[in-house]
Amino acid sequence: MISSFLFFGGALGQSKNKSYKEQWQFPPKDSSFIVTAAQQRELYATEEEMQWFKDAKFGVFVHWGPALLETNVLSWGRYGERPGAGRPAKKGVAKEVYDNLYKKFNPVNFDADRWMKQVKSWGAEYIVFTAKHHDGFCFFDAKNTDYDIMSTPYGKDIARQLADAAHKNNVKLFWYYSQPDWTHPDNLREKHYENYLPYMKEHLETLFTDYGKIDGIFWDHLATKYWQWDSYHIYKKMKEWQPGIISNARNGFGWPLQDRGDYDNPEQSLGPIDHHRYWEACLTMTDKWLYSPKGPIKTFESVLGMLVQVAGNGGNLLLNLGPDGKGEFVEEEVEEVQKIGEWIEKYGYTLKNTRRGIYMGGDYGASTQHEETLYLHFLEQLSDDAEAVFELPELPMKVKAVDGVTEGFKNYKVENGHLKLIFDKSDYQNNLDNIVKLELAKDPAEFERIETWEAIPVAASEFDVSASSSDRDNPEVLYQTDGNVFSEGIHLKKWWSPAKNDKNPTLTLEFNQPKKIRTVLLSEHIRTHSVRDFDIEIKDQSGDWKRIFKGSVIGEGLRIRLSGKKIYGIRLVVNKSRYRTEITAFNIYE
Known part of the structure; x- marks a missing residue:
């Protein structure tokens, strides 16, 4: 009951014994707000209801709001209390200003039909739109508040236009609701x-x-409990209003069963390679969720690599774009995402309508499958002296036929317990994703998935780390991995950045003893994929440095295959970086 709430009172009455997060958590109104495991199971979508979502593989997230008139941080850019959050605001736009920006919001060029046509041309199947974010502004005709789109100079129901256009263009629609x-x-x-x-x-x-028809709900409960929103009863009503609706996992903590909602929601992370249920990776095209005109824009190459990894490991990619104050997507962002659409038009059948493959993701890339067809997506890049030959564990069924989908595949062999695939190296290096199609005697879904990760990480104690300069953290932080786990939001707090005046940044590993390095793993901060030209160099026995790989985009989870010969050191050389270089991984494996 209300009388049991310990934190209520003047100025919210925050207890000295409670953290900021805990002060927003309190008991249910009554026993009807608490549910059993059986009641929770009632809310799960059926496999049939989930099928279109699992087939889709790619969706577009849209964060938008009057806040962009003053800040590039939606809701979190407002100074004031943050009920339900884990930390208070320490800076931001004064609430007296922020809360009145809607009176100036007038996206005169907004065209819902154009948006949906763009979404389709990008190869996406659904859109998630911020009907109401944490700041409370409503993009729909809300009858119980004036803090909505109808009270802006624009004065027209954005949600209505989006829903009508989604139905017209056959785009699935989710409302994001905080x-x-x-x-x-x-x-x-x-x-x-x-x-x-x-x-x-x-x-x-x-x-x-x-x-009309709404296909899903994207909740965002922050650090609250499910009963605070009467989540069971309201979602049960929503399933009556919208049969077949699906829900993400952010419907409040505290449910009796571990699996909340119908799928999991890693944020700014590619997620795991073998999670126990379906998931969706929410990523930003820039460094912010809201319109960020000066922010770093991810390249087509970065996004494609992430899309393939996510699809091959059992998830969807939900890519966020932030429209501007006139209601249009940023032109340069559109140019990059349009290339994704062109790639999907040509090769999308190897991802869409598939499920994660029998081969788990690893150095080679990822796999997808549909019935007796298995697609292998080779993303690993090759150093100058590495062969274009890949070995995977032998499959538990007969391989009837193997064909290259992209140019460059030459032949395959099954020998010594391995499936060996051979490529023309020149063609292989020209492809972002080298795809091979296998026709199998049996559906691989009937068998256990196969691990492919065989590399042995070199312990941090076996090398010395140095950098040409360090602007933020020392490079040793790259080898302190505590906290990087699958979750709703991985917030990286440490990475290496060179000094701003460092014109030729380098990150060097010098080995205590020579090492036979098989793989290099590189990643940039997922918000700021900045590098546009880089080299990998190795140190030989004479102490000379030799370039063995030249690359353009690093992005997230780039693997580079080396020959496996003994080397005495390895170095990353950043030749060109468009924004701010932020390296989160420079890992080596024997």
Whole structure:
């Protein structure tokens, strides 16, 4: 009951014994808000309802709002209390300014039909749109508040236009809806159950009854409990309003079963290679979720590599683009994503309508499969002296035929317990994704997945790390991996950046003893893929440095195959970086 809430009172009455996050958590209104495992199971989507989502592989996320008139950080750019969050605001736009920006918001060039045509041309199957973010602004005609799109100079229902255009263009539509609302006076406060919860439920009834077919809900509960939103009852009603609807996992902590919602939501992370259920990686095209005109824009090459890795490991890629104040996507972002659409038009059948392959992701790349067809996606790049020959563990069924989808595949062999695939090296190096199609005697889904990771990491104690300069953290932080686990949001706090005036940054590993290095793994901070030209050099016995690989884009999880010969050191040389170089991994494996 309300009387049991310990934190209520003047100025929110924050207890000295409670953390900021804990002060927003409190008991259910009554016993009806607590659910059993059986009730939780009632909410899960069926496999049939999930099928289109698992087939889609690629969706577009859109974060938008009046906040872009003053900041490039949606909601989190507002100074003030953050009910439900784990930390208070320490900076940002004053709430008196932020909360009135909607009075100037007028996206005169917004064209919902054009948006949906763009989404289709990018090869995406669905869109997730921020109907209401944490700042409480509503992009729909909300009858219980003036803090909505109808009260802006624009004055037209954006959600209505989006829903109509999605239906017209055969694009699946999710509403993103934040349960916490940082501008509502009763949200997670003393009259939360009496005033805020009915306010929220009215929004959800509007969004899921007034706009035709809606395919999903993207919750964002922050650090709250499921009962604070009466999640069971409201979602059960939503499933009545929208049969077949699916939900992400962010519907509140504390459920009796581990699996919340219908799929998991790693944020700014590619997720795992063998998770126990389906997932969706939420990534930004720039460094921010909101419109970020000066932010680093990911290249087509970066996005494609992530899309293939995600699809091959059992997930979808949900790529965020932030429209500008006129209602248009940033031209340079569109140019890069359009290339994804062109690639999908040509090779998308090797990803869409497939499931993660029998071969787990590893150095080679990833695999996808559909019935008796297995697609191998080779993403690993090759040093000058490495052969274009790949070995994977032998399959547990007969291989009936093997064909190259992309140019360069030459032949295959099954010998000594391995499947060996041979490519023309020149053609291989010209492809971003080298795809091979295998026709199998049996459906690989009937068999256990096969691990492919065989490389042995070189321990940090076996080499010395140095850099030409360091602007943020010393390069040793790359080998401190605590906290990098699969979760809803991995927040990297340490990475190596060279000094701003360092014109030729280098990151060097000198071995205590010569090592037979098989693989180099490189990653940039997932928000700031910046490198556009780099070299990998090795140190030989004479102490001379020799370039063995020249690359352009690093991005996320780039593997480079070496010959495996003994070397005495290895060095990353950054020749060109468009924005700010932020290296999160320079790992080596024997």
